Structure formats: structure tokens, C-alpha cells
Amino acid sequence: MDPHQRFCNNRSCWAYGRVGEGHIVIHSKKERRYKCKRCSQTFSATKGTALYRSHMPHDLVAAVVTLLAYGCPPQAIVAAFSLDERTIYRWQLMSGRHCQRVHEHIVQAGGVLLAQVQADELRVRVVGGVMWLASAISVTSRL
Numbered sequence: 001m002d003p004h005q006r007f008c009n010n011r012s013c014w015a016y017g018r019v020g021e022g023h024i025v026i027h028s029k030k031e032r033r034y035k036c037k038r039c040s041q042t043f044s045a046t047k048g049t050a051l052y053r054s055h056m057p058h059d060l061v062a063a064v065v066t067l068l069a070y071g072c073p074p075q076a077i078v079a080a081f082s083l084d085e086r087t088i089y090r091w092q093l094m095s096g097r098h099c100q101r102v103h104e105h106i107v108q109a110g111g112v113l114l115a116q117v118q119a120d121e122l123r124v125r126v127v128g129g130v131m132w133l134a135s136a137i138s139v140t141s142r143l
């Protein structure tokens, strides 16, 4: 547990999003909770991640999300790990939201080194028109 890597998760706190400024301290090592010195709120180490409020082993969640990312069908994961299908969909939703927040925080804030970027486009004909999809990725950070 490193409180210097964390920031306050309370959006109304002025320390929200400020990493490494000493606002966060360890509240409980056993329960893996942090505390903000500015607003006195506590939060768990997994707050804001796909692991938040998950009682399953974190390695299992990571394995399931990785399988989903590589296109494994949820029904196969249900059969292999004996999990509920709703649990898998919730983990997928939570990890997607986490990835979206990381993307907004790092990529859209200009925190990616753009020395070398690979860009690609895709043209798809659909009924009633043509759709374009463009993507770009930084070679060094893969963001």
C-alpha cells in the first residue's frame, strides 16, 4: 500500500485527483483502506477499479477480464470457472469504466508522449451509407 500513489476519491474534496501531495495516509492496513487528511473520508484501496467490492480473488478477476479482452465468450468463462454470468458482465462493465477513466486522465489530458504514433483507419459499407473508424496509438506507451 503506497499512499503517495493515491488521491482522494471524494469529488467534493479539493484534494480530488491530486496525486503525491501528501493528502492521503493509510487508515487500516488490514482492511486496506486509505484516509484523506483534508476531508477525513476513508476509502478502500480498490475504489474506482474493477476489483471494488469484489469478494473473489483478484487474480481470478484479472484472468476473466483478460479472457474477455481477447474475445473469449462469457459462456465459456462461466463453464470454465463456475461463475455467474452476471458477475462476469459486472466485471467487464467495471473494468471498462476504469479503462475509460484512465484514458480520460492520461490520454485526453495530453499525458502521452507523441514522439511515435501509429494511426489506422477502417472504412465499412453499411446499409444506407459508409462509416469510418480511425484509431491512433502511441508506440512507446501503447496508449
Ligand SMILES: [Zn+2]
Pocket (backbone or CB within 6 Å): 008, 009, 010, 013, 014, 015, 016, 036, 037, 038, 039, 040, 041
Ligand atoms: Zn478528500
